[in-house]
Amino acid sequence: MTTGMARTTIRLAAAGTVAGTVLATALAGGAALAETSERGETGSTSAGIPRNFLLHEPQARRPVRYPGEEEWAISDRLGANLEVNPCDLRRPADRDRVAARTVVYRAPEHHSGEQLVIYRSTAAARRALAGLLGQVERCARVKSExxxxxxxxxxxxxxxxxxxxxxxxxxxxGVRPVIGGQRAVVVREGRAVAIYLLAGEYGKVRGSDFTRPLKDARKMAAKVCSLRGVC
Incomplete structure (x- = not known):
């Protein structure tokens, strides 16, 4: 049976728009993540990141209300792409990661992601954020179909x-908004970079789109300094 998430992904991808592809990729991109997810029952953790440290991790470990329509996944894979990937890189461009955890939630027409990456040094974390901003500049305007x-x-x-x-x-x-977009907040604190992403059927850009990512980023910027040697 095709789930609501899969139906949405197929519909948006078939639309053939860059905006649709942005959302469809976010919704479908969890397939690889799901293959490496560590569910709540395993108890494993990424080196340096305690279990349930991410803000949405405890909820991700609980059963969902509608299993056919929504899904959480947790991954400690060091080689996972950054949740924000403006140039659609196949593999991450940043280096010197020592720990990472990604938590994603997928449902029809919605994707949210929380990601924490800890680097070997503050300089490496700076370079990672600079590289991401370089992507933003390089792919600031992309035309397609x-x-x-x-x-x-x-x-x-x-x-x-x-x-x-x-x-x-x-x-x-490049004037009238069409359906599809992402809203994210990326924060560096010490040698850690945290990302909070929402993807959905956005139209007009509103400041309120960032209310939740901003709130979460502020919480994590304070919390991550409780990890030894990060700040």
Whole structure:
């Protein structure tokens, strides 16, 4: 049986728009993540990141209400791509990771991601964030099959450095918003980078789109300093 998530992914991908692909990729991209997920019953943890340390991790370990329509996945895979991936890289460009955990939630027309990556040094974490912002610049405007996907970053005052990243689809002229986009906040604190992402059928960009990612990023920027040697 095709689940609601799969139906949505197929419908958006078939639409042939960059914006649709952005959302469809986010919704479907959990397949590889699910293969490496560690569910609540395993009890394993990534080196340096305690069990249930991520904000949404405890909820991710509980059974979902509608198993055919929604899904959580948890992965400690060091080689996982950053949840924000403006240039659709096949593999991460950052280096010197020592620990990572990614928690994702997928449901029809919705994807949310929480990711914490700890690097070998503060300099490595700085380079990772700089590399991500370089992607934002390189792929700020991408045209495909009659649509334009725009990506941009705005600074926010969280941690040592933070940005909110907007991905939004527009018509062929790059003027009228079309369905599909992402809203994310990325924060660096010490040698850790945390990402909070929402992807859905966004249209017009609103400041309120970032309410939850901003709140979560502030919490993690404070919490991550409880890990030894991170800050």
């Amino acid at each position: 009659g649509t334009v996907t725009k990506t941009w970053a705005d600074p926010v005052h969280i941690g040592d450095r933070a940005v909110r990243i907007t991905v939004q689809g527009y018509d062929a002229r």
